[in-house]
Every structure is written in C-alpha cells, then in structure tokens.
Amino acid sequence: MERDDVRRLLRAVRAGKLGVAEALDRLRTMPVDELGFAAVDTHRALRRGFPEAVYGPGKTPQQIVAIVRSLRKAGQSVLVTRVGADVFEAVRRAEPQAEHHEVARAVVVRGRRRGPGRPGVVVVTAGTSDLSVGEEAALAAELMGQRVERIHDVGVAGLHRLLAHARTLTKARVIVAVAGMEGALPSVIAGMTDCPVIGVPTSTGYGAGAGGQAALLAMLNSCAPGVAVVNIDNGYGAGCAAALINSPRRRSLTGSK
Numbered sequence: 001m002e003r004d005d006v007r008r009l010l011r012a013v014r015a016g017k018l019g020v021a022e023a024l025d026r027l028r029t030m031p032v033d034e035l036g037f038a039a040v041d042t043h044r045a046l047r048r049g050f051p052e053a054v055y056g057p058g059k060t061p062q063q064i065v066a067i068v069r070s071l072r073k074a075g076q077s078v079l080v081t082r083v084g085a086d087v088f089e090a091v092r093r094a095e096p097q098a099e100h101h102e103v104a105r106a107v108v109v110r111g112r113r114r115g116p117g118r119p120g121v122v123v124v125t126a127g128t129s130d131l132s133v134g135e136e137a138a139l140a141a142e143l144m145g146q147r148v149e150r151i152h153d154v155g156v157a158g159l160h161r162l163l164a165h166a167r168t169l170t171k172a173r174v175i176v177a178v179a180g181m182e183g184a185l186p187s188v189i190a191g192m193t194d195c196p197v198i199g200v201p202t203s204t205g206y207g208a209g210a211g212g213q214a215a216l217l218a219m220l221n222s223c224a225p226g227v228a229v230v231n232i233d234n235g236y237g238a239g240c241a242a243a244l245i246n247s248p249r250r251r252s253l254t255g256s257k
Contacts, residue, residue, distance in 0.1 A: 006046065033070045040067055042074040049247065050144045051076040053236060056083035061090035068109060069094060077111040079143055081136060081236055104135035104235075108143065117147030120173030120246045123239075124162075126155030126185045129204040133235040134178040137200065140239025141176075146246055156184045169193050174245045176238045180204030183215030190224035196245055199229040200238045 012018035031043040045051040051074075054067050064080055068091055071078045078095075080087065081104075088100040088107045099108045121141050125134035131152065138148045149172075154162040162169075162185075169175065170193055178200040179185035186199035199222070201215035208214060212232035219229040230237045 033074070035066055035070060037063055038067055040070040042071065042076070045074075045076050050240065050243070051078065053140070054078065054080040056080050056087060061087050065090050065094045072109060072111075075111060077143055078107075078109040079140065079236075080107040081105065083107055101135065101139055103131055104139045105132055106136060106139055108139065110143075117142060117145055118246060118248075119147045119149075121146045121176070121242045122149045122151065122168060122172040122174075123176045123242075124151045124154060124165075124169075124178065124185065124189065126153075126177075126179035126181070127204065128153055130178045130180055130202045133200055133202050133233050134176070136235030137176045137178065137239035137242070140236045141243045141246075144240065144243035144247070146243045154185075155179060155181070156188055159188070162188065166192065174198065174242045176200060176235075176242050178202060178235065178238075180212060180215050181206075181209060183218035186219050186227050186229075187222040187224045190222065190227045195226075197224075197227045198238045198241055199227050200235060201229070201232050203233055 009023055013020060013023050031041065033040040033042055041052045051071055054064060056064060064087055068078050068080065072095060080091065083105060085100065088098065091107050092098045095109045097109060101108060123134050123138045125131055138150055141148050149168060151165050151168065154165065169189060172193065172195050174196045175189055175193060176198045177186040177189050180202035181204065183201050186197050190197040199219035201212045201219055203212035205214065216229065216232055219227065230241065
C-alpha cells in the first residue's frame with residue numbers, strides 16, 4: 001500500500017462511503033500479506049518510501065513468483081536481487097513486463113512510471129569485476145526515484161582515469177564508491193568532493209583480500225571524513241542509502257511537513 005491508497009481510504013470514510021469499522025479492518029490486513037512461507041510487508045513503501053525487496057538466494061522460483069504477485073497486487077514496483085535467468089523466466093510468465101538486469105543479477109517489475117528521476121547520485125566502480133555490485137546499487141537508487149550517473153573502471157591503480165571525471169564527481173550530491181582489493185577508492189573520492197560518500201567493499205581480489213574483508217576494514221579506517229560504509233557486496237543497501245540522502249524532505253500522510 002502506498003500513501004495514495006491510504007488517502008483514498010480516508011476520503012471514503014469522510015464521504016460516508018466506507019464505515020470506520022470496515023476501514024480499520026482494511027488497515028489491519030493491509031500491512032502484511034501472509035503467504036505461509038513469507039510475510040510480505042506491503043506497508044514498507046508507505047513507511048520508507050520504497051517497497052520491500054526480494055532477496056533471491058535460498059528461495060525457490062515458485063516462492064519468488066508468489067512474493068512478486070503479492071507486491072504487485074499491492075500496486076508496488078518489485079526488485080528481486082541476486083538471481084539468474086531461471087528466476088527471470090519464472091517471474092516473466094507471471095508478470096510479462098518483468099525486466100532482467102543481467103549484470104546487476106536482478107529482476108525488476110515496475111509499477112507506475114514516474115519522471116526521469118532526481119539528479120545527484122553517482123555510482124563509481126573501481127574495476128569491471130565490481131560492476132555487478134555497482135549496478136545493483138544504481139538499480140536500487142533508480143527504483144527509488146533517482147537519476148543515476150555511472151562511472152566505471154576508475155580504480156586507484158590508474159588514478160588518471162578517475163581524475164578525468166572530476167567535474168561529474170564534484171557536482172554529485174551523494175556518491176557510491178564500489179571497490180575490492182585494497183578498497184582505497186572511497187577515500188580518494190571523499191578527498192576530492194564535498195558530498196557524502198558511501199563505500200561498498202566487494203569480495204573481488206586475490207589471496208589476503210579474504211573475500212572483501214581487507215577492503216571493508218580499509219574503508220572503515222578511511223582517513224577522509226564523510227565516508228560511510230555498508231557491508232561486503234551490499235550494493236542494494238548502498239543504493240537505498242544514497243536515494244534517501246538525495247531525496248527531498250518527505251511529507252506526512254496529511255500533506256504537512
């Protein structure tokens with residue numbers, strides 16, 4: 001359920017078309033759709049401004065399809081993360097408008113189309129091996145109403161590649177910096193810009209990188225101020241955080257600030 005649904009419900013009560021008791025019953029059942037194997041939070045879009053995402057690993061295609069149908073019934077866009085072509089085909093049979101974002105390893109079913117998005121979010125990836133996490137972040141931010149600029153393959157091993165994008169970086173309102181190996185990219189970017197930088201360590205790298213732990217610790221120990229860090233490979237979380245930072249102040253259900 002979104003804000004418009006609640007407004008319609010309240011207007012129906014005010015107009016005498018719906019009784020208070022019936023409205024209360026609807027509000028009680030709207031927040032959660034019980035599927036037996038999942039309790040789908042259909043009020044998350046109302047509370048947070050974006051719908052519940054579906055984390056794909058560990059779920060069967062049939063379970064994912066059922067959750068997607070529940071969210072679509074509530075009129076919401078759907079993002080399924082960390083899935084492949086088999087899940088996409090299953091979702092597309094139920095929702096023909098579904099999109100497969102292969103690099104991001106995601107499936108999207110869009111709700112109402114909105115404008116081009118709010119500018120200000122930039123997603124930067126250090127190397128091609130970091131692309132899947134970066135694209136997950138960019139896709140999540142776009143589904144939350146952001147217009148995302150992407151800068152790829154500009155890791156610190158060739159710093160001149162990053163400097164070539166200085167103008168784009170300095171105009172950004174929030175930057176997501178995705179890097180594995182030594183994880184130095186967020187620190188470098190934070191030293192060049194005046195906006196929040198969200199560091200995303202990835203599990204790419206050799207030997208002592210320990211599956212992204214070296215990059216994670218490096219980002220947590222950044223000497224540049226203004227760097228916040230999400231967990232290893234958590235592109236989705238970084239995209240959501242960037243969108244919340246860049247979003248205008250939200251209004252309450254009554255329309256007052």
